Every structure is written in C-alpha cells, then in structure tokens.
Amino acid sequence: MSAADRLLPRPLHVEDRSGEFVLDATTSIAADEAAAEQAALLRAALSASTGWGFDGRGGREIALSVDPSLAAEGYRLSVAAEGVRIAGGSASGVGNGVQAFLQLLPPQVYRRATVPWVRWVAPACEVADEPAFRWRGVMLDVARHFLPKHDVLRFVDLMAMHRLNVLHLHLTDDQGWRIQINRYPRLTEVGAWRRESQVGYGADAPGDGRPHGGYYTQDDLREIVAYASARGITIVPEIESPGHVQAAIAAYPELGVTGEPLEVGTRWGIIPNVLNAEDSTVAFFRYVLDEVLEVFPSAFIGVGGDECVKDQWRADARTQERMRELGVGSEDELQSWFVRQLDEHLTARGRRLFGWDEILEGGLAPGATVASWRGSTGAVAAARAGHDVVLCPDETVYLNYRQSEHPEEPIPLVVVITVRDVYAFDPVPAGLTESERAHVLGGQANLWTEYIDSPRTLDYFAFPRLCALAEALWTAGDRDYDAFASRLDAHLARLDALGVEYRRADGPLPWQTRPGIPGRIDTRAARAATVAALTANIAPTP
Known part of the structure; x- marks a missing residue:
C-alpha cells in the first residue's frame, strides 16, 4: 500500500x-x-x-x-x-x-x-x-447530555487524529448548565441537574423518570483546554443567551421575564422562557463571561443567540417599557441590543463574540463572527457585511441527523446525512466575491445530544462521518469520493484499535438501535422550505 x-x-x-x-x-x-x-x-x-x-x-x-x-x-x-x-x-x-x-x-x-x-x-x-481552512471544527453539546471529562479528553484525541482543530463546547442550555461559575454557585447547584429526560421526539414522548446531570469545575475545564492545546485544538466555549436559558433561570428566577420559579428543562425543542432585558441581567452574564475568559484563552467566545422565542417579551409590559427606554423598535432589535452588550464586553477584553446566525436578526454586533447553521444564508449575509463566518448547515453537517432510511436507525431525525454527503461539504458558499470569501474561516459539524445519551452513542453518530468532514475541511482541490472510501476502509482498522463504536456501512449493530422510540423524519424539500422561511428576514439582497 x-x-x-x-x-x-x-x-x-x-x-x-x-x-x-x-x-x-x-x-x-x-x-x-x-x-x-x-x-x-x-x-x-x-x-x-x-x-x-x-x-x-x-x-x-x-x-x-x-x-x-x-x-x-x-x-x-x-x-x-x-x-x-x-x-x-x-x-x-x-x-x-x-x-x-x-x-x-x-x-x-x-x-x-x-x-x-x-x-x-x-x-x-x-x-x-497544510490545511485548506483555519477553522476545522466540531460542536459538541454537553448541556443536553453531560459527557464526563474522561470522554471529552478521548474525543479530543479523536479530533487530533483527524487534524480537526476547534472544539466548540456547548456548555449551557435549557436542560443543563455545565460550567462552574464561582460568583453564581446556584448555576451548578441547581442548573446542572434535571429530574428526568424526554425519550423520543414529540409532545407526547414520555420522560424516563431518571435524574440526569453533571458539570465541569473550572479546574476540569483548564485541564481540558491544556490537553487540547497540546494537540493543536482550541476550545471555544459557548454560554447561551438570551434564549435556551431555562437552566439559568431555574437557578436565578430574577433573570427571567416573569420572575416565576422554573425547573431545569426536561423537554427537548424550543422552549419559550427567555432572559429579561434589565441591566442587572446583562451584568450577570458579563460576570459569567469574565470567569469564562479566565478559563478559556480562545479568541472566540460563544454567546448563542439562536432560537430566542420572543413571545414573552411581546406580552410583558415591563419589557415593552424597557424597549422604549432603550429606543429599540422591535423584539428582534432587543435581542440585537442584548448581544451587542456582550459583544462590547468581549471586545474590550480582546476577545471576539461568536454566535449562531440568528444574531443577524435586528442588526449584527460589530465584532461578531457568525456560525451559519440554517443553510448558507447567514454566511452570505455576514460575509457581505464584512463579518467572519463559520459554515455548519444542518442539512449537511448536523451529525445527530439520521444516517440512512434504514428502519432501525436509532431515533431517526430530520434528513439523511451520509458519509458521502459530509464529504461533499464545501464551507464556502457560492456567489461570494474574493474579498467576501476571505471572511469564511472554515466549517464545523454539530453534534446535538438530545438523543445522544452516552459515549457509545456519540461514537455511532460521529464516526465515520467526522472522517469525511476532516478531509473536506483539510484538503483543497478536487475530491474523489471513491478514493476516499477506499482509504476510509483502511482507516476503520485504526478506529477499531481505539475502540470507537462507529456506524458500519450496512447499518447499526443490534445494540446501536433504539427500537420503539420515535424520531422526526423530514424530506430534504420540506427541510429546505422550512430553512428558507426561517432565514427570510436575514437573506441578503442578490
């Protein structure tokens, strides 16, 4: 050979x-x-x-x-x-x-x-x-299902093996807060634990009745950062705001719009509870970010910004009064105001705000870098506005999506994404000028873990599709999938030696299935229509 x-x-x-x-x-x-x-x-x-x-x-x-x-x-x-x-x-x-x-x-x-x-x-x-792109990343969601430190370090080793160099660590969400914040101990005392987890997709899906939780101390995270750095990998932390924050509100109800007590989220999907827009809430998250900066040396710091349901803001008299005080004309602009406060705070400390493409709604914060997950619309809009972008479109690199039409795929989600699909991923959207293309830092795959509840399951969804992503982001020039597939066959012996429980080409092994647990299946046409509707308000002018 x-x-x-x-x-x-x-x-x-x-x-x-x-x-x-x-x-x-x-x-x-x-x-x-x-x-x-x-x-x-x-x-x-x-x-x-x-x-x-x-x-x-x-x-x-x-x-x-x-x-x-x-x-x-x-x-x-x-x-x-x-x-x-x-x-x-x-x-x-x-x-x-x-x-x-x-x-x-x-x-x-x-x-x-x-x-x-x-x-x-x-x-x-x-x-x-040498690599084609400087950002060759993976987003790992440890908020929905906590991944113990040992398994995070193992995942770092697997990334290094494939020359992936950014681990975007999704540390907080409605269902869990995973980073110790000394100033606000209840974020982990309360926010790191939920009483049960939803099993399967949909409003009628049952709970498992089993408490789930965990968090990383700051020393744990410093260890992960140092371990990754030695292997050429940067850890980019993400602290969600102003949506996907129910775990934080459960710990400190005064952060919410209603002030009413909440429990840490036990259901998946988009939850309507959001932060209020008071100066005290902004200050709270600035203090949180200050401790995050002490742990993570990354130039980029994630603040979320995605799927912020604005119904509570519309219905709340104090929020409407606050909007008039701030001189903002819409709830989208209020979210933009909130993100801008965090952007100014990070910029003053020499860091760069990193957020999902919803942060384009209502106006983009000056220093922001955009992760474009709803297709490439956000990437094009941000690049044309002079902002750096990382492409991670859900229809191509959401590795929690199903891998085939096979009826035994575990909790099948949305559209089929095969190894071949990931291999075809190009993080540079069509239609950009040369100067706009320079704003494309690269791409990443996203591993959301609502239905990935163990390291074994993470292996199944990540590999070998991450092998294809690694080559798509590393190697410039023409691609030959058949040649890649031949090299991948040989590469699987390495994954076997490491004990990686990857998905076989002919489908899941018996213990990799989840019989009887429903998922959510879309066609590509239906998903494309949904994404087009969601991004209509940020679509750039042709």
Missing part, C-alpha cells in the same frame, strides 16, 4: 520512495525545544503499543522540529530507511505531521498495550501538507 493510500485526510503532496523505516528498541525520538511537547506525545503513543522507550542512542532517529518558513499548521514529513524527519510551521504543525506518521505505521499503533507480534515499519515517502 502506498503512503498516499494510508493517509486521511488526504495530503496535498505525497511522493513514495523506495525502502522502509523500521522501528526497534534502539530507535530514538529527538526534538528542538519548540517541538518538545509533540515529541513527548509521540513517545507516549509509540511506547504504549511497542513497549520501547525511544530514548536510546546509536539507532535510527525520529527528529521533530519547528520550521517557521512553513504554514503554521503545515508540515513536512520525510521517511527514509535511515530516519524520520517531521517539521511543522508551529508546534501544531509538528503535531499534524506526527499524526500523519502514525498513520503510516500498522493500525495496532493505536492500541494502549504492547502488541509484540507486529513488525513496526513505515513506507519511505515525502509528504508536504
């Missing part, structure tokens, strides 16, 4: 050479200071499966270095009989080269105990590579 056939995502340039590099007990790993952390990660990965220490002298060497002449995330990998050289434009670039080198070795290299019967060889080759 050639080197090119082993690598996923596909690199820009691969040249096979004669010979092979053989690892043995005398092989050593060396690195310059800038690449020392990547050398430690490589040594740990190789030592686990081979049983060798890679600190010997006199044998063949794997040398890691940072070369500033390369693109920041780019790398050069040279494999020859006498040694291996991995250079990257930064530590992250070196890390990408390390991941490519691991893929040249037998798939057993991903096992965590010694595999003594394997001959550890890599084919001689030259690889020159």
Whole structure:
C-alpha cells in the first residue's frame, strides 16, 4: 500500500520512495525545544503499543522540529530507511505531521498495550501538507447530555487524529448548565441537574423518570483546554443567551421575564422562557463571561443567540417599557441590543463574540463572527457585511441527523446525512466575491445530544462521518469520493484499535438501535422550505 493510500485526510503532496523505516528498541525520538511537547506525545503513543522507550542512542532517529518558513499548521514529513524527519510551521504543525506518521505505521499503533507480534515499519515517502481552512471544527453539546471529562479528553484525541482543530463546547442550555461559575454557585447547584429526560421526539414522548446531570469545575475545564492545546485544538466555549436559558433561570428566577420559579428543562425543542432585558441581567452574564475568559484563552467566545422565542417579551409590559427606554423598535432589535452588550464586553477584553446566525436578526454586533447553521444564508449575509463566518448547515453537517432510511436507525431525525454527503461539504458558499470569501474561516459539524445519551452513542453518530468532514475541511482541490472510501476502509482498522463504536456501512449493530422510540423524519424539500422561511428576514439582497 502506498503512503498516499494510508493517509486521511488526504495530503496535498505525497511522493513514495523506495525502502522502509523500521522501528526497534534502539530507535530514538529527538526534538528542538519548540517541538518538545509533540515529541513527548509521540513517545507516549509509540511506547504504549511497542513497549520501547525511544530514548536510546546509536539507532535510527525520529527528529521533530519547528520550521517557521512553513504554514503554521503545515508540515513536512520525510521517511527514509535511515530516519524520520517531521517539521511543522508551529508546534501544531509538528503535531499534524506526527499524526500523519502514525498513520503510516500498522493500525495496532493505536492500541494502549504492547502488541509484540507486529513488525513496526513505515513506507519511505515525502509528504508536504497544510490545511485548506483555519477553522476545522466540531460542536459538541454537553448541556443536553453531560459527557464526563474522561470522554471529552478521548474525543479530543479523536479530533487530533483527524487534524480537526476547534472544539466548540456547548456548555449551557435549557436542560443543563455545565460550567462552574464561582460568583453564581446556584448555576451548578441547581442548573446542572434535571429530574428526568424526554425519550423520543414529540409532545407526547414520555420522560424516563431518571435524574440526569453533571458539570465541569473550572479546574476540569483548564485541564481540558491544556490537553487540547497540546494537540493543536482550541476550545471555544459557548454560554447561551438570551434564549435556551431555562437552566439559568431555574437557578436565578430574577433573570427571567416573569420572575416565576422554573425547573431545569426536561423537554427537548424550543422552549419559550427567555432572559429579561434589565441591566442587572446583562451584568450577570458579563460576570459569567469574565470567569469564562479566565478559563478559556480562545479568541472566540460563544454567546448563542439562536432560537430566542420572543413571545414573552411581546406580552410583558415591563419589557415593552424597557424597549422604549432603550429606543429599540422591535423584539428582534432587543435581542440585537442584548448581544451587542456582550459583544462590547468581549471586545474590550480582546476577545471576539461568536454566535449562531440568528444574531443577524435586528442588526449584527460589530465584532461578531457568525456560525451559519440554517443553510448558507447567514454566511452570505455576514460575509457581505464584512463579518467572519463559520459554515455548519444542518442539512449537511448536523451529525445527530439520521444516517440512512434504514428502519432501525436509532431515533431517526430530520434528513439523511451520509458519509458521502459530509464529504461533499464545501464551507464556502457560492456567489461570494474574493474579498467576501476571505471572511469564511472554515466549517464545523454539530453534534446535538438530545438523543445522544452516552459515549457509545456519540461514537455511532460521529464516526465515520467526522472522517469525511476532516478531509473536506483539510484538503483543497478536487475530491474523489471513491478514493476516499477506499482509504476510509483502511482507516476503520485504526478506529477499531481505539475502540470507537462507529456506524458500519450496512447499518447499526443490534445494540446501536433504539427500537420503539420515535424520531422526526423530514424530506430534504420540506427541510429546505422550512430553512428558507426561517432565514427570510436575514437573506441578503442578490
């Protein structure tokens, strides 16, 4: 098998050479200071499966270095009989080269105990590579179903393996608040726990009668941030507002419009309870963001902004009075005012607000970056207005959607999104000028977890579709799905070695089904019509 056939995502340039590099007990790993952390990660990965220490002298060497002449995330990998050289434009670039080198070795290299019967060889080759997009992300919803820290770290490892570099962590929603805020302890004392969870789709779906919850301490999150950073991944936190906030209102009822006590949400879907627009509520979320900034060094900080039902604002006399005080003429403009307060706060602290495309309604905050999930309409409108965008259209990269028409797909949702569909994803919408295209940072897949209630289920929905996303966001130029599918078949042996319970091409295994639990099935035409109606108020002028 050639080197090119082993690598996923596909690199820009691969040249096979004669010979092979053989690892043995005398092989050593060396690195310059800038690449020392990547050398430690490589040594740990190789030592686990081979049983060798890679600190010997006199044998063949794997040398890691940072070369500033390369693109920041780019790398050069040279494999020859006498040694291996991995250079990257930064530590992250070196890390990408390390991941490519691991893929040249037998798939057993991903096992965590010694595999003594394997001959550890890599084919001689030259690889020159760099990513097409700077934002190659995954949104992971830990609010609907809490994912323990151990499993978040495992997911980070799987992202790094595929050269994905942004983990957008959805930390708060109606059904749970997952980040410790020292100033407001009830956010986790109350908001991190719900009495039960809805099972299946629809108003008639029952609850399971089982309490669910959990949260990350700030030290947990600092650990996740450091772990991800060492692997070239930025964690972008998201704190929802002014909708999707019932967990926060349950903890502090004064944040709501009515002031009435609420429980943490137990039902899925769009919930009408929203924040009020008082200065005290804005101040509350500014204080929350201040603690978020202390934990997360990311330039981008998510504030949500999606699916904010404005019925309570319309019906509430105080909110209408507040709108007159602020001089805003509509409820859409009131949401824009709220988001702008947070934008100004983040901008003053050197950060950038990141929100869903609904933040375009009523006017966009000056420093905002838009995640366009309702098709590409929001991306086009934002880019034409001079704002950066990340494309994540639900009909292509919502990986909680069903994977086939197979009747045993677990809790089937909306439209079918196959591996082939994800592979065809292009984060640059048609019709943008060259200057507008420059505002497209990249794309991401979204994994909403209303019906993903365990790490095993997360595996099933994420993989192998995330493998296709990784290549769609990494590799520039023409795409060949058949060639990708062939490389993916070989790549699945690596996922097997890691214990990833991915979806098989012929459908779910028996324990991956959820018999008797209804979902929601749409046609693509029906979904497109819904999205067009939802985005009519932000559609740009042709």
